[in-house]
Amino acid sequence: MTFIRRLVRDLSERRKSPVVLVRRGLALVRSEPAVLRRQVGLGCRPARGDEIVRQVAGLLAARAGAR
Numbered sequence: 001m002t003f004i005r006r007l008v009r010d011l012s013e014r015r016k017s018p019v020v021l022v023r024r025g026l027a028l029v030r031s032e033p034a035v036l037r038r039q040v041g042l043g044c045r046p047a048r049g050d051e052i053v054r055q056v057a058g059l060l061a062a063r064a065g066a067r
Contacts (some may be wrong), residue, residue: 003029 003025010021036046047055 007021007025009019010016015021016024017023
């Protein structure tokens with residue numbers, strides 16, 4: 001999903017040629033599983049953006065309630 005969003009943004013802003021953007025984006029898509037495995041190995045847990053936002057909101061609410 002990130003690849004698509006960045007591609008659309010970069011194409012609209014004409015940052016680089018479409019061929020360069022697609023080639024680089026596909027390389028990043030292929031390398032992403034290895035990046036995720038490394039981060040999980042370091043103790044991280046994969047999560048979607050909406051899940052992270054909910055967790056942070058919950059932590060902030062708990063912190064505000066503890067005051």
